[in-house]
Amino acid sequence: MNERLVLLKNSMRAGKHKALRQAHSIELLPECEVADLSWPRRVARLVRRQCEAERVIIAPDEQIVFTRSLPGVPPVYTDEEWASLTAGRTLHELGPVSNICADWGLLLSQGLLGRREVALATRQSMPNDPQALEFLDSAIETIDAVMALSARYAEEAARLGRADLAAVLEIVPAHPARTFREALQSLRLCQAVVWLGGNYHVGLGRFDQYMGSFLQSDLQAGTLTLDQAEELLAEFFISLNKDSDLYPGVQQGDNGQSLTLGGLKPDGSSAVNELTRMVLRVSRDLELIDPKINLRIDTNTDLELLCLASELTRKGLGFPQYSNDEVVIPALLAHGYDLEDARDCVVAACWEFIIPGRGMEVVNIGAVSFPAAADQAIRSSLAEGLSFDEILSRTAAGIRQQVDRLAETYSRLLLPPAPYYSVFMHGCLEQGRDLSQGLKYNNLGIHGACSANAADALAAVKQFVFDEKNVSAKELLNALQTNFAVYEPLRRHLDEDGPKVGSNDARADALLVKLFEDFASACEEYGRLPWGGLLRPGTGSAMYYIWLAEGHDGMREPLVGATADGRLSGEPFSANLAPAPGVRVRGPISTLQSFSKIDYRRICNGGPITMELSDTVFRDPESIRKVAMLVRMFVQLGCQQLQLNSLNVETLLDAKAHPEQHKNLIVRVWGWSGYFCELAPEYQDHIIARSLYQVA
């Protein structure tokens, strides 16, 4: 990174641009009320007024501009109107459409004027469809607003004597981009306006695919060097981090501003290009949380590319996240996706596989609590003196009940119109339909959360109550009901001697597989939603590993107390696909083997195997190459998705304070490896200090 970029990054990190923010959000309601505007018109007006109210901000040596100055997104209805508008319907999270992905290639290849032409042509062809006309006029209003904002930026650039910048802004986003710089500028502005309009978790899609040709042609023409291209890309990435404190999310940084690299072209050949590698390099050097990077790989992926990706993992940012095309694509096909679309898939905000520009899917409507299903089945069946088979069938019934409840709730889903976002979707302008009325794919996704704990609980009951018979049903029931109050030896027996997911132990893994089979069956048997969509089962858990254990306002999922895997009430569950917290497993290879047993063809929504490696294993190029080989093993084993973390200082500090939660944490001390929690405190401190040094 050159000095200019370091300064830009530091200035952004220091939040200097925030001083230029406006004190108040704009007010929109009176205008909407007076004119009695329809919902689509209100949303269009919102986008327009936001664009008009934006301040033009051009820092002295910025090449990629747009800095948001508006602090918020104003409501388009009063609270009372909103309540009556949405009565009896289900809103997803905050309401506005989120967590989908545009096809930004439409913007870059056609320009906003090109999209406007499409809207006008459709307008001509549907003169008698008032709903279509209203949508198209709304979309055109937003297009014009963005072009006007861009024109103000161009004027200011000219006034400042920034001829290069003014020239770029005179072309994009109105016209198709011609160069890498124009393409980045066009995307920056148009994506930022989606946020300004109140939509969130705005993904960047297959960045290396729609952007790669611009890089390629500039490099070939000799108008751009590799260094200059990297610098532009770095600037673009820095700009994506400027406004993230204004984005909604569970935690700051939970903003879904992710992009996807690699994978396959429509014809099935490798899509990896120069930009794929450049994004990995630049992200590695920048060490910023945005954009979050997903890398689609398969068994033929070059080890060199995985090495580069592992260098990024080493930074401890928690990405890239890997998806295995050889598993994901067949699963999408099995759920009704066309082959070319499946090959074009990206990862949504977190894990879910969606098709850019072609999906109005709500991929995270909620979670099935596996621990609740298993626990209710265990307690009720033991109380009635029933068999283990009965426990299994009651678990399946509990899963089905939860799936049905979520699906019923979401069959009343209400999606607000999004005329501007629709501009970048296939078929909206072409058919006069807002994306909220549906796109090519309209499925819902449910995650099966905290599977490892549930499987461990079932495995312990089978092992100790039914097979070895050294724990009586009554004793276990009493222990669970009293949160193991006077049953600590039993709790330890369940915790330490029971079969556990993550160690390639068939006794526990078979139950893990069964949970997901039951989950998939429940989704399949539910069938079609009122509008024709399917339920996609997945393996993620987001915040549910805390919520399902501790409870949370507005949570629709059932709460669980102490569980038969020896877990006390309130203790967190496993996140995504990971061994239960505190369980000592055989190691990362066995963990991959455990999770490779799930039938991902039926479980297609996504949700990663989550693994932590000490950053001390990334010490030299040879070790990084081995991390890359571990990633290759994940693909070779036929797993679906992998999130690999390099452990950072915070984890080490937490391990020091709560050693019982980090028994597997292995650190490289000097010429040897050891369990972190078995080192004397002074040496733990030493490693913490050393890690601090490495990060700095």
Add this chain to the structure above:
Amino acid sequence: MTSGIVLDIKEFTVHDGPGVRTTVFLKGCPLACMWCHNPESQSIQPQIIRSPSGERLAGQEYEAAELATLLNQQAALLRANEGGITLSGGEPLFQAGFVAEVIDHLEKGTHVLLDTCGHASRADFQLVLARSNLIYYDLKLIDRKAHLHYTGVDNDLILGNLEVLGESGRPFVIRVPMVPGVTDTDENLAGIASLVENMPALVEVDLLPYNRAAGAKYRYAGMEFKPDYDETQPLNFNTKIFEQAGLKVKRV
């Protein structure tokens, strides 16, 4: 069927040989080095380790075929990723018959690395050597009396087996644990260099930095750590001694 005592099995041990490896740590060692960083590996008996993360039993008995079955579950994966199985300890040759039987039950083509201190009968050494693809051979002290003082045994067997190793033609790495004022003296390093300089199968000499974290592990294992040297002294990484003898040398 032979059974043996295993201290631990660790997967993805990135510093225990080429490629992706799983390392089996055998329990029991004929040496009791004053600086040993795995004191719980010295006795062959299973024992309780008490640390802040709780209690656990160190040491589990396996039958040879049972252990091999476990390892074979990932043998193909390890092979596909340039790696294999590393047998370490403790001292794997302390249970040579068991170790040889485990190797015999591994899938054909599994890369086996033997990590040994060399203190074993010639027969035991040859038994496992013949079944291994690469040897990590520890050399600590050339002086016989010093060796006895610091490790509890003299180095006759070790130096004898080193000759066997050199003549076998098996590729090997010499590993020297650097202990301040004990093994890191110019004299000792020069002695090591002169012993191995004419062995063509020697891949390289690795100098292993001294590990000061050992003390706590003694406490957790209910043992006493009592070095008679000054732990805080800087180490003498005099790699020139090896380079001048034409040897490849590396600080690990």
